[in-house]
Amino acid sequence: MSAQSPIVEGATALIGFNDLVGLLHAVFVKHGTSPEVAAILAHNCASAERDGAHSHGIFRIPGYLSTLASGWVDGKAVPVVTDVASGWVSADACNGFAQPALAAARALLVEKARSAGIALLAIHNSHHFAALWPDVEPFAEEGLVALSVVNSMTCVVPHGADRPLFGTNPIAFAAPRADGAPIVFDLATSAIAHGDVQIAARKGERLAPGMGVDSLGQPTTDPKAVLEGGALLPFGGHKGSALSMMVELLAAALTGGNFSFEFSWADHPGARTPWTGQLLIVIDPSKTAGQRFAERSQELVRQMHAVGLRRLPGDRRHRTRAKSELIGIEVQAQDLAQLQALLAD
Amino acid sequence: MSAQSPIVEGATALIGFNDLVGLLHAVFVKHGTSPEVAAILAHNCASAERDGAHSHGIFRIPGYLSTLASGWVDGKAVPVVTDVASGWVSADACNGFAQPALAAARALLVEKARSAGIALLAIHNSHHFAALWPDVEPFAEEGLVALSVVNSMTCVVPHGADRPLFGTNPIAFAAPRADGAPIVFDLATSAIAHGDVQIAARKGERLAPGMGVDSLGQPTTDPKAVLEGGALLPFGGHKGSALSMMVELLAAALTGGNFSFEFSWADHPGARTPWTGQLLIVIDPSKTAGQRFAERSQELVRQMHAVGLRRLPGDRRHRTRAKSELIGIEVQAQDLAQLQALLAD
Known part of the structure; x- marks a missing residue:
């Protein structure tokens, strides 16, 4: 952007996925992450923007940079993966982001799930500041069923209580299907x-x-x-509240991570990322008795449409993704200019 | 009950847990189950009544007997358990009830969970007509974390659809804690x-x-x-609906069981029990990095009380259980007389 081309407020721009990943990668590295961490976060953030999931797209960048600048999270952390048991992988994110820990443990997790039928990855000492569906969708794309929960930071009042305790504590699920994109949802329990x-x-x-x-x-x-x-x-009264409690137990107590109420960033002005834990459970449905899972999930989708359902969870994301892949990702010109400005010395 | 002691409407009676189990056992056997199946169903049903979970207590008996009389379910079925993989047990309930299949597979499931850290039990060709919490609570009582889902019969309209497709599709969860009864919830996604x-x-x-x-x-x-x-x-709009869809995929597609919309009892007048599948996932939290799970869950409970929560999920059941154990289970005298009448020739 030059002084010769002022940005009209509300104007939009188009950018290709790879170009956006490249831009975000450069921004992350310039603001304190390792190239490895930058690659993972840039891909994650650009994927959200590409799919129209704006609340987890480039909207998040100021928060990422603010938390990195505060020293609250280690943008260069190298996760430590432990092979705990035939169905259990543990990853210490070493005060870094959760996504690099998942990336580091992923091959071992998939190997165990394919062998045992089910396996879990328990991530602790981690910061999760992104949407949860990008963590589970790739498993379904290779034929596996995946479930993930992550706790966050105290901001939700348990049903029947007076004051907040739980985080927004999302649950994400992904399953393959025969004739289309995986079935994927990602819902906050708030x-x-x-x-x-x-x-x-x-x-x-x-x-x-x-x-x-x-x-x-x-x-x-x-x-x-x-x-x-x-x-x-919480959503849905006492039921959503019970699920949020379950997320605290699975994502924190079971992984060795912090509960949503156990950390304080008071000494780190600008800190934005919850320092907690994350659990992933991956299942290999090829072990299912007598049936092909992907054909069965396809049948469920067919019947959901037959009773009048027009939009499956994830449909809107996939339509936006297709459009983005065709013409580029539509972003506010102003937002793009701000990203580019973050690269200036 | 004799003709000399007419029952006053609304009058209540007290019965001990073991007496109620014995009475229900005799009723089940007389109406077509094997002694083994009767023992499991009687214990399940009496436990619900003892805990004040009336909708799954002796209220269910007419439905059980009606479905047995219709020939829709096999009350004498002997489940077939298969050791599929190091984390996967499969059980064919052989058109019998789900609980005997769980009982038959339970030892193998626990052994696998303790060894691998996580294991699943996939039950198919099964009828589940009871509450779901009795299936998970015993795992937490021996220090394990358990999650179960079961699909049922078409009676829930997916969010955004016109006609029903899903079942009530409950999710039950149980986790141990250090200083008290396990944390347990059981919620219908309807x-x-x-x-x-x-x-x-x-x-x-x-x-x-x-x-x-x-x-x-x-x-x-x-x-x-x-x-x-x-x-x-569904509860909670599109979120509860997404969870109900997940239950169909996990309890039916993943186990080899029927979806809630795939069976018809039109040829079996009196049939009441959904013929579907059930999934249980059991986790051994002793594998957790660096912390004792039961102490961590106790800490969560302590903090939930500190923000003003007076009643945990399961608290009311446990209070009723304690009262029942002290003075006996309070039932309608009329209901008890009807149960006894079911034993007459």
């Missing part, structure tokens, strides 16, 4: 994802009722009131 | 459990809004309209 509250605040929009409370614990539809001392509610 | 709709209909009570639709697909609070051609909605 009534709304934290990133979507931030986006609503930025856009000046209100939240739907039942999503959050203000700093006094009173119901509010103001995203700023939620972000400034308020808190979120 | 907005309300089918048994609770039946109980509301029997009592003449209305349902809360958002639970179900009538035979024309219109919202209703009349439990009879839901039961007579209507359907339930």
Whole structure:
């Protein structure tokens, strides 16, 4: 961007996936990550942007850079993978991001799942600041079923309690199917994802009722009131709350990671990334008795359409992905300029 | 019960746990199960009644007997257990109940979980007509973490669809803790459990809004309209619906069982039990890096209480259990008389 081409507010630009990955890679390296970590985070972030998952796309970059600058997370951490048992891989992210730990443990995890039928990866001492579906979708693309949970930071009031304790604690699931993209969903166990509250605040929009409370614990539809001392509610009342509790147990207690309420970034101004744990369970459905799993999941999808369902979980992402692959990823010209400015000395 | 002691409507009686198990065992055997199957179902059903989980207690007996009389389920089936892989046990319930298949596979499943760190049991060709928490709670009592899902019969409209497809598809979870009963929950992914709709209909009570639709697909609070051609909605909108879809994939596609929409009991008047599949995943948390799981889960409970939570999932069941163990299980005298009458020639 030069002074000769001022950016019109609201104007959009198109950028190819590889170009966006390259730009993000350069930004991460310049701001303190190793090239290896940069490659993984850039691919993750560009994938979200490509799929229209804006709350986890380039919108996240200022948060990444702020947390790196604060010294709260180690952008050059080299994860340590341990082969614990025939179905159990453990990864210490060494105060780095969770995704490089998954990448480092992935081959061993898949090998164990294919041999034993099921295996888990327990990541601890990790920071997860991205969407969860990119962690599970690739397993389904190679014929495996994957489930992942990650806890985050205290911002959700357990159903029946007075004050927040749980994180947004998402659950992501992916399964292969015969005639199409994998079946994938990624849902926060909070009534709304934290990133979507931030986006609503930025856009000046209100939240739907039942999503959050203000700093006094009173119901509010103001995203700023939620972000400034308020808190979120679990989805689906006591049931979503029970699932959020399960995520704390699986992602933290079972991995050796922190609960969402156990870390404080008070001494690290600018820190943004929850320092917790993550669990992945991977299953090889080729062990299923007498049936081909991918054909069975295809049959379920066929019947879901037959009862009038127009949109499967993940459909909108895949449509946006197809469009992005055809014409490029549509981003705000202003956002792109800001990314490029991050490379300037 | 004799003619000399007429039963006052609404009167209650007390019965000891072992006496109730014995009575139910005799009822099951008399109505067509093997002694082995009777022992398992009687213990399951009496446990629900003891814990105050009335929708899965002796309330279920007429349904059990009706389905046995119809020839739809084999009350004498002997399950076939297969050792598929180091983390995978498969059980063919042979058109019998799911609980005897779990009992037959349990020792092998626990052995694999303790060795590999995680193992699954895939049950198919099975009928599940009970609560799901009795299947997972015993694992937590011996220090293991357990998760189970079971699909049922078409009665839930997927979010965004017009007609029902999914079952009530519950998810149950159990985890040990250091200073108290295990943390256990069992939640239908429908907005309300089918048994609770039946109980509301029997009592003449209305349902809360958002639970179900009538035979024309219109919202209703009349439990009879839901039961007579209507359907339930998933809990928590698209999120509960996604979880219900996951249950179909894990409990049916992954086990080799039927989807909730794949069987028809039209040729078996009186049939009540869904003929599907069930998945259990069991994890040995002693493999967790550097921490004792049960102490960590205890810490989570402590913090949940500290933010004002008065009642944990399962607390009410455990309080009722303690009372039942002290003074006996409180049942309607009329219900007890009806059970005893089932033993008459």
